[in-house]
Every structure is written in structure tokens, then in C-alpha cells.
Amino acid sequence: MASWDPQQYERFAEERARPFRELVARIPTTSAVAVVDLGCGPGTMTATLAERWPDAAVLGLDSSPAMIEAAARLATPQLRFQLADAGAWRPQRGSVDVIVANASLQWVPDHETLLPRWAAALDDGGTLAFQVPVSTSDRSRPPADGVSTPRPVSAEMFAEVAAAGPWAATLAGATDATGPRSASPVLPATEYVRLLSAAGLTVDAWETTYYHVLPGDDPVYEWFKGTGLRPYLDALAGADLEAFTSRMRQYLRQRYPREPFGTVLPFPRLFVVAHRA
Template identity: 45%
Template sequence: MKWDPAKYVQFDDHRNRPFFDLTGRIHADRPARVVDLGCGPGNLTASLAERWSEAQVVGLDSSAEMLARAARLAEVVPGLSFEQADIATWMPTGETDVVVSNAALQWVPGHRDLMRRWLDALRPGAWFALQVPGNFNAPSHSLMRELAASDRWSGKLGGVLRGGETVGEPGDYLNILLDAGYAADAWETSYQQVLQGPDPVLEWVRGTALRPVMGVLGSEDAGRFESEYAAALREAYPSGPHGTVFPFRRIFAVGRKRG
């Protein structure tokens, strides 16, 4: 699945806020190595390097397109580097002090089991922080799944989209951290995002949730699917005098390993 960095950062004000709400709860003092799992275009990873200026900060992502954009930041921000890697096969090294994953683990099947292995491998005093979208049962996603499962599209899109089981609830991640011996906190926030322009919710999901569908369909079918889906989104998220309100639930968990 290819990513479009320009499309992804189109709503960067809204997409960036959960990252800072998450990392604001990490109270590491002088970490030696910080890893950002699923770093995307790297702009948020760069903020970690600026915060912890003495640390080696590494952003990992599987997308060559995202990393090509991120590479520009590594040239100007001291201590910052990026690597192409699959989160599903990554393991922390012994000197890793902080692991951050912001809006990435929802793309990794079995990520809760991976998380348990990562937590076990981190050394005492290390921090782990994650944020995942909690909106898989929202109209933006349920309407997409319903359309994909319709007679017209199921032959081409069967099994492409996942449902509410994609991520856990805050309590699931809290218990994983506690069971691993971490002092932990988990919470959720629903951001009432006000989007502007025509079909803004469609524009939003084009950068993320819609990409698996577009990766399967040819250009003609993709246009037809988008047209049908956009009509359903306009009804679910009507435009108002201030724009289109798009509620977005996010799930957070942060922990520090005891010992």
C-alpha cells in the first residue's frame, strides 16, 4: 500500500494534536535512544529530537514515500535519523529508553502481542507510549465497510477492510502495561474537529483509512466507489455554518517500566 505524504499532512493541525497530547505524558529526563514506530513524514519525530537534544532519535516506517520526505529533516536536525523497517519484525535494543507509536499500530495485525514482547524487552526505567484511532465504528468507517460489502463491491473488496476489533480499548492497553510491570496510564479523547471545504471527511480518509480500498481498485472503479461513499458521508456529516464537524475518538496509553 503506497502512502501520499502530502495528502497525509493536509490536516496536520488535527493529526498532530494527539501526538503532543500523548508525548506530553512521557516524563523521561535524558534518554539515550528514542524510537518512533511508524514515523510517517517525520515532522513529529523531529519534535522528539528537538525535545531531547542529546538523544539518538530514530524514526521507523515501512513507506519509502514517507521516508523520502522525512530524510530532509534528518539533514538539518541533530541526532535525528530514519530507517525503513517493518514494525511487525522490530524489537527494541538494550539502550532504548523511549518508544513512541502514534497512529500506526492499527495497521499492524496482532500488535497487542507485539506490544507485550516490546514491553518485556525494554529495560527498567524505559517509557512506552501509544496512540491509536478509536473510530473504527464511527460512520466514516462503518459506511465504508457497508459499501465495500455491498453486492456491487464485495467481489473486489471482500476482506480488505477491518472493523472495531482492529484496536483495543483503553483498558486493554492499560492492562498490558500493568501486567508487564509498568506504572501506566490510559485514556481516550474525542476531538470535535471542524473541517473546511467540499467533502472534507472524504479528503480526510483519503489520507488514511481509504487507502487500502484505493490500493485494490483501478482508477475507474476507485472514482465510482469514492462518489458513492462521498454521498453517504455528506449525509452522515452535514456541513454547517462553521464547517463540517468530524468527531474523532483517539485511544492513548503511556507507561514507565518499574525496577
């Protein structure tokens, strides 16, 4: 499992907060008793859920001890955090009003099983809302490295660098089935609409590409170092880690050139808000 660094993740706090806010703004649930944030990270955004639903008990779950340790500092009687794997979370039928999963489900496999289970957990008026990287949803496109399941563009770039260098054998053996290292569990938008409609929910799904303008040296490397590159960096050590890091920086500098105003990072995201009327 990839390790997470709350400080690195929060370096781009404003850019990372925006999809969360835009997702939650579309949730129609007005009053709530139980709210759950799956893959809550350092808890900063979970705290905004407690403000939006002041009468609800808000629970943030995350599988990273470092993230939960950071989040625990924000805990209040209304807002709690727990170390847990989102894939193993089994809520009772009708027991939850709002489930949010922002930028976390790309790390959790088997959406076909989990989403109907979470849909069943929603009480009347409840909402399941999540945001994930857009995968290369055109299934007819030949995959860059022979993997047939579509993946986010970032995962394709990392796989390309991972496969070409002295680190290739180590990284091939270090496949992390739950992260963007391997085929992404993210489905095309239409699959989510079908799956959640079949579960009795009304679905609002859309895609957005943010064009973040990032400051400083190697900002795209710094961005992904906190998220999608974690499984690769965790799997390497010593000279291989140094060489891979240097190659990755160079690759990302070429792919996302620095301009006088900063470096542009296109950030395509899929949003799904599914409501039980």
C-alpha cells in the first residue's frame, strides 16, 4: 500500500480543495444525521462537511495512519476520524445520509460491488458523491503499455517511465493492485450512471478539466509526489530511487514545460452525485 505524506499533499491545498467544494455544492441533501467521508486525507475538507451539516455526526475514514494522525487534530465531538479501508466499510442499509469520496476511489478496487452497497446504505433523501481522475475512457484506444483497462493519463506517464530503466524489474514486481500503478478501478462515466441508476438513485455526472498554473521548479513532479507517484517512490530505494526521481522530473519538465507565468497542469476529473429521492 502506498504511504501518504499529509504535508506534501497539502502543498497544493487550494487546487485540491476546489473539486471537493464543487462536488459538495451539488449535493441536494439538506439535513443529515450521519455523514461519512471515505479517504478523508488530512481531514481539512471533512471539517467543511461538519459546517455544511451542523446537526450530523461526521466520520472521516482513511487507510493511511499518517493521514488519520493529521486529521485527528481537527476532531471535535461532532467530527471523528478512523483508520479504515474504504473497501471494507460495510454500512447498514439506510443508515447514512451523505457519503463523500473525493479523489480517493481511484485507490479502491471493485466499484461495481462497492457502489451498490453504498447506495443501499443511503437513507431517503441521502446522497453519494465522489470525484475521481478521468480515465482514458475511450476503450477503443490502444493502451500505451499493453494494459487493457483504461487508466488516468498520469498513470500512463508513470508506467512509461517505470518500464524504461534499471528500476523496471523492481517496479514490475511491486504492482499495487489498489493504486494507479496498475489498471485503474475508475470506470467511464456512463458505467457509473448505469450502476447507480440501477441501484435506484438519480444520477448527476459530469467531467471538468482544471488547468492549474503551478509555481516553482518541477511543480508537476511535486504535485504527483504527494499522490499518484507514491507507489513508485515507496517501491524504490537508494540509487534506483535517485535515478527514477531524476528521470521522472526530466520527463515531467518536458511534458509540462515551465512558462514565464508558471507550469500548466491539465487536471481532468469526473464527478458523480447520486441521490436517493
